[in-house]
Amino acid sequence: MSRRVIVDTDTAGDDTQAILLLAAADSIDLEAVTVAPGNVEFDYHVENAKYTLDVAGLAGEVPVYEGARRPLVKDHEHVPHIHGEGGLGGDFFPDTGVPSADGFAPDAIAEAARESPGEITLCCIAPLTNVALALRREPELNELLDEVWVMGGAVNTLGNDTPSAEYNFWADPDAAKMVVRELDVNLVDWGLTVRDATFEAEFLDRLAEIDTEYSEFYRTATKRVREFSRERRGEDATTQPDSLTAACLVADDELVTESSRYFVDVDEREGMTRGYSLVDELGITDGEPRTRVVESVDEDLFRAMFESMLAEGAPEKPL
Amino acid sequence: MSRRVIVDTDTAGDDTQAILLLAAADSIDLEAVTVAPGNVEFDYHVENAKYTLDVAGLAGEVPVYEGARRPLVKDHEHVPHIHGEGGLGGDFFPDTGVPSADGFAPDAIAEAARESPGEITLCCIAPLTNVALALRREPELNELLDEVWVMGGAVNTLGNDTPSAEYNFWADPDAAKMVVRELDVNLVDWGLTVRDATFEAEFLDRLAEIDTEYSEFYRTATKRVREFSRERRGEDATTQPDSLTAACLVADDELVTESSRYFVDVDEREGMTRGYSLVDELGITDGEPRTRVVESVDEDLFRAMFESMLAEGAPEKPL
Amino acid sequence: MSRRVIVDTDTAGDDTQAILLLAAADSIDLEAVTVAPGNVEFDYHVENAKYTLDVAGLAGEVPVYEGARRPLVKDHEHVPHIHGEGGLGGDFFPDTGVPSADGFAPDAIAEAARESPGEITLCCIAPLTNVALALRREPELNELLDEVWVMGGAVNTLGNDTPSAEYNFWADPDAAKMVVRELDVNLVDWGLTVRDATFEAEFLDRLAEIDTEYSEFYRTATKRVREFSRERRGEDATTQPDSLTAACLVADDELVTESSRYFVDVDEREGMTRGYSLVDELGITDGEPRTRVVESVDEDLFRAMFESMLAEGAPEKPL
Amino acid sequence: MSRRVIVDTDTAGDDTQAILLLAAADSIDLEAVTVAPGNVEFDYHVENAKYTLDVAGLAGEVPVYEGARRPLVKDHEHVPHIHGEGGLGGDFFPDTGVPSADGFAPDAIAEAARESPGEITLCCIAPLTNVALALRREPELNELLDEVWVMGGAVNTLGNDTPSAEYNFWADPDAAKMVVRELDVNLVDWGLTVRDATFEAEFLDRLAEIDTEYSEFYRTATKRVREFSRERRGEDATTQPDSLTAACLVADDELVTESSRYFVDVDEREGMTRGYSLVDELGITDGEPRTRVVESVDEDLFRAMFESMLAEGAPEKPL
Ligand SMILES: [Ca+2]
Ligand SMILES: [Ca+2]
Ligand SMILES: [Ca+2]
Numbered sequence A, B, C, D: 001m002s003r004r005v006i007v008d009t010d011t012a013g014d015d016t017q018a019i020l021l022l023a024a025a026d027s028i029d030l031e032a033v034t035v036a037p038g039n040v041e042f043d044y045h046v047e048n049a050k051y052t053l054d055v056a057g058l059a060g061e062v063p064v065y066e067g068a069r070r071p072l073v074k075d076h077e078h079v080p081h082i083h084g085e086g087g088l089g090g091d092f093f094p095d096t097g098v099p100s101a102d103g104f105a106p107d108a109i110a111e112a113a114r115e116s117p118g119e120i121t122l123c124c125i126a127p128l129t130n131v132a133l134a135l136r137r138e139p140e141l142n143e144l145l146d147e148v149w150v151m152g153g154a155v156n157t158l159g160n161d162t163p164s165a166e167y168n169f170w171a172d173p174d175a176a177k178m179v180v181r182e183l184d185v186n187l188v189d190w191g192l193t194v195r196d197a198t199f200e201a202e203f204l205d206r207l208a209e210i211d212t213e214y215s216e217f218y219r220t221a222t223k224r225v226r227e228f229s230r231e232r233r234g235e236d237a238t239t240q241p242d243s244l245t246a247a248c249l250v251a252d253d254e255l256v257t258e259s260s261r262y263f264v265d266v267d268e269r270e271g272m273t274r275g276y277s278l279v280d281e282l283g284i285t286d287g288e289p290r291t292r293v294v295e296s297v298d299e300d301l302f303r304a305m306f307e308s309m310l311a312e313g314a315p316e317k318p319l
């Protein structure tokens, strides 16, 4: 039986690959895409999500629900320099004409969970505004869901948005705080991404030889982030936080080689630690070790899954 | 033509009188009651709202929508010592058997506003969780509403929940911040309540002679808050923040004798100023003077309206 | 026997009158002037203090100690628009040639207290940086002092520097927090100043007829603040926070008509409530009611003292 | 010519080894020891410093100045479970009878710097209260000092006091903020300590075979912290943050293999990130890259220096 997954995404850059991976995985039934407010204009995220489904051959089939157009409490400027204007490399602005589904993304999440208790898994690869709103709508959300996977935080390591914070947690720190406090989260953080899900030039060249629609779309969508990596980190590389999260969701047993439960909290205050993810690895605080933090993955397997997805639309083939 | 009003309430104590006042006012069409998380258990608030509508002869007619069961981001303990266990004096626990309306309170607010642009007025006499959630659901909410009245804050004066904060703003400071930042609010604060809407022993004795169902309910619902006032402030008095807000909404021209627009913000941080309402009376900051703060009301007229409501169900008679 | 007083001052505007009042009071032995970092350049404050002592005929006799040149932890911009460039109205820049005393102001405070336990009273009419530094140098400072009078805070009322804060507490909120937590303070706040120590046009005209050096200096020093009051508050008036504090210190029994002990704390955080003075008038928190807040003074007596000081150098004559 | 060093220490555990290392280094002239408030009672720290000098044969020769007895603004509980009651393993309470030097530690620092501009190096291995107080006493402190070495912070890694903070920065976050903002600091952080200055069982056994007074004192002083490491981290190891800092100061050229200048700031707020050290490794913020962060040391050389110090009192021999 397939697992039913809703992916909550600010579709830009690697979000596209996460969606493709879930769409292409045989073991997954992609139930819906919900769009969250992220680092380009909201309407771009919506259209990017639809286009990505179109690439996967699922446009119009998998509903795309629009969610909150801005973060819960604290606002922020958009930073299009990371994924490029529009979020897909900077030069590409799809226009699918596919209509959005009726309904508000947080409702779609809450209602799917209510209708099928224990069957829905959330794949959260965006600021967590929609999930937080779903939590206030449905207090039993945690019990009603199967699994919750979140890309977010920087576990006792340097952040990517500020020195203290990863983008998703920084962009809506209040929502992130609510989610880690109220849901049983499987966390894929920025540190793991840097360690185990960074594609460097050699592998990128290899992927470049794959001649499929998926592969071409990958190059388009990550063009700008690759440049950005060169500028900021001096490395010709792309990072795959969102597709790593999707891959862990799909192949937890095979891919995740180390994980632990820790108490996790998020600093929701404005100031130098906005969006900081406190992760109590030593059990110093008296917080409950509720969040499962993925600490290591089989890097080769992840690359194999990714390559197989681009080449054959079959991410699970290497499993 | 009647004005259409939705009242968002954590029905307990004076909320009941605000609902009765709106229900009884000829110029008002009470569209819906939405229930917010307040200082007793949520289900008590819901039942108290239904019972209050029952007293007004509107049970089953005016829908009661249940909203969020807890504040947006920051939680708090309930403080039943103020309005008594259950919220209606401590000894009275109604059980109307009236079902709640289908739908989530924030949706009900957003949908009413969308369906009738410019026609709906909100009367917010509770922590602002539901209104904040409606804002994220409907970004155009401010433009879609007629008026927004909020009971909240302590304008450059001592608070009632902590020295720095009034209860509604303190209980959900994140929601309060969102609301004053994103809606054109008419604000009735705790300071105005103390100055112009405090009923002392003499007037309370006079109200006690009124022998109606409304009047009896009033005595029941405020029994505990009157005791509390004696304990905390050494005064035999009740305060009427919520019914004052409703009265201002009903009779702005006649009742409000002074008001000004100021920049208002709310401190959403935990700590000693959680829920503090900054009100820039001197224009020191560069914030936009958006909130209309009611600074003075005709105290005698308010009493007359209240008395007429209890005695004859006709709050507008003295106008 | 005279009471020995050290005045800690950012000499500008009304600080001068406080110093003159203490210098002229027969019951007071002005032991030293210590200079704190305030709202004009530090060296102006130092020279203004020396000039004020010169007016009082005490230059070179009462030592002037220089203290910290900037606040403890958090910095701020100077705001010369309030007291004018230089702090004495804007056009007057004294140059006495009097040397500063050897030693650091916080040491002078700590050492005087150690040498004469129970004999020294502090009159603090500036940001509390020096007093805080004295506290860390001498842990027993509270026990060693006679009385501590502080001008600072805005007790449950609008501030003068920001809506939430009075200037002295805002300028060095960390120091203010330390002082109210660790010393037994008699507090004269901005609210009291507005209520009971605001000189309006009529009284100012009367003072203008006094033809003495003191009186002339008063007009010079407050010229700019009077203009500022017109601009900001639309009132032709001057406020006398510092001289009121000195007067209360001199004539507590006669002048202070109402006072209470409350728990007081200061918000030292950056942000909208920097320097906010929490004053728990209702005993809501479990903080110790340690600070004596002056709530009302005999306004006529204060004016009489002030007038008598300007006219005859005899502030205590009306007592 | 010897370099003149003042060590500011909350003498307990590894502080003793840092003092011994500085005392024993031929290239160093240990000018003074100043005692800061740390994690056992202040008087223990003072006596431990004197005893350590006694072991080094310098008791009475190198002055020990007592500093502030508590942190600048925010207080904390002592945590004797880390270094044991008294700070030297738990069972050892020296009583040297050596008097403290006259004067306040922050003054001693400021005055030495003034008297010998450019000649004094600070070795700060404690909460930075004294250094912060010296800064407010002497605004030119940075220009007057030669070098400033600070053990503190956790550079984008897990803290040791809380998940977000290292002890020295946590214990007096306000002082730490002032120091990194106002002095040109060479920073040795907790992360470097874990990576390059952790002695494990094998090396500890080897040190145990050294039969000198120094060596015996080392075992006594670190007994408790070794047990603590077993309890908390499940490792039989000791960490040497303070002696590593002293060693880097002594042998910067030989020992420090990697270092970079970054913008560093400290979160002084109460809450989950109290004492957090923001280190902008990627230059994301617009803060000035002022602090030199030691990122890697020659671990073998450090061990050789340490062993040579214990065995022969000659830490510089391996250089
Ligand atoms: Ca994303
Ligand atoms: Ca209410
Ligand atoms: Ca002053």
Ligand SMILES: [Ca+2]
Pocket (backbone or CB within 6 Å): D009, D010, D011, D012, D014, D015, D125, D126, D242
């Ligand atoms: Ca230390």
